[in-house]
Amino acid sequence: MEITFLGTGTSMGVPIAGGFAPEGLSNDPRNIRSRCSAWVRHNGISILIDAGPEFRIQSIKNKIRTVDHVLITHEHMDHVAGLEDLRAYNYEQKDGIPVYGTSSCIKSIRSRFEYMFGPDKYPGSTTLTLKEIQGPLHFDDLLITPLPVTHGKLNMLGYRLNDFCYLTDVKSIPESTKKLIRGAKMVVLSGLRWEPDHPTHLTIPQAVQLLEELEAEHGLLIHMNSYVNHEESNARLPEHIKLAFDQQVVRLD
Numbered sequence: 687m688e689i690t691f692l693g694t695g696t697s698m699g700v701p702i703a704g705g706f707a708p709e710g711l712s713n714d715p716r717n718i719r720s721r722c723s724a725w726v727r728h729n730g731i732s733i734l735i736d737a738g739p740e741f742r743i744q745s746i747k748n749k750i751r752t753v754d755h756v757l758i759t760h761e762h763m764d765h766v767a768g769l770e771d772l773r774a775y776n777y778e779q780k781d782g783i784p785v786y787g788t789s790s791c792i793k794s795i796r797s798r799f800e801y802m803f804g805p806d807k808y809p810g811s812t813t814l815t816l817k818e819i820q821g822p823l824h825f826d827d828l829l830i831t832p833l834p835v836t837h838g839k840l841n842m843l844g845y846r847l848n849d850f851c852y853l854t855d856v857k858s859i860p861e862s863t864k865k866l867i868r869g870a871k872m873v874v875l876s877g878l879r880w881e882p883d884h885p886t887h888l889t890i891p892q893a894v895q896l897l898e899e900l901e902a903e904h905g906l907l908i909h910m911n912s913y914v915n916h917e918e919s920n921a922r923l924p925e926h927i928k929l930a931f932d933q934q935v936v937r938l939d
């Protein structure tokens with residue numbers, strides 16, 4: 687399995703619109719973060735997790751030539767704004783693209799992009815097949831397990847793909863979901879900033895504590911804001927937990 691981090695930044699991106707950035711973020715390219723999304727390839731299957739506002743650019747930079755399935759974590763714009771740009775794959779693949787999420791997430795996508803759905807679908811607009819995820823999905827030897835988590839008041843999903851777990855925008859993980867995560871080789875988890883606490887997101891220290899509790903062999907953090915410096919943060923983190931960065935590629939056997 688090969689995982690490419692298309693984006694690792696928080697909802698506003700890093701730097702935010704207008705280029706406003708805290709002093710000292712440095713010229714390290716790993717401190718430039720587009721909105722969170724990941725691309726997973728396994729035995730010829732191409733899966734996109736979320737499609738953020740920079741999906742078009744991310745897809746070009748990372749040479750994404752096919753998209754077979756899209757897993758959506760939740761309906762916030764930084765995770766779905768790029769669905770529109772799957773239109774290019776409709777043309778290439780001559781087919782609609784299945785998009786999976788919770789029933790409320792699917793409902794939200796349908797109303798937000800109403801011109802793409804229903805009898806009045808705008809001619810030539812993106813063709814997505816929205817699918818409510820009810821339980822694990824199997825694609826050949828790839829097992830995808832939805833991982834219910836909370837993001838403040840919002841119930842949303844992370845996903846486990848064989849031994850790889852991807853959890854973004856997390857505030858808390860119920861015990862029943864922790865059981866589904868345990869034993870994975872790699873766990874990706876969001877950590878917004880070092881401090882202070884946030885009502886809907888884990889901080890980096892809270893994410894590290896959760897990864898330790900989950901006994902993750904390898905942990906990678908995503909969804910960081912403008913105040914998180916890559917190199918300085920990694921120096922403070924344990925050896926098996928580091929910040930992910932845009933265009934990072936990870937291979938799992």
Ligand SMILES: [Zn+2]
Binds near residue numbers: 696697762764
């Ligand atoms: Zn987000």
Ligand SMILES: [Zn+2]
Binds near residue numbers: 760762837855
């Ligand atoms: Zn969110």
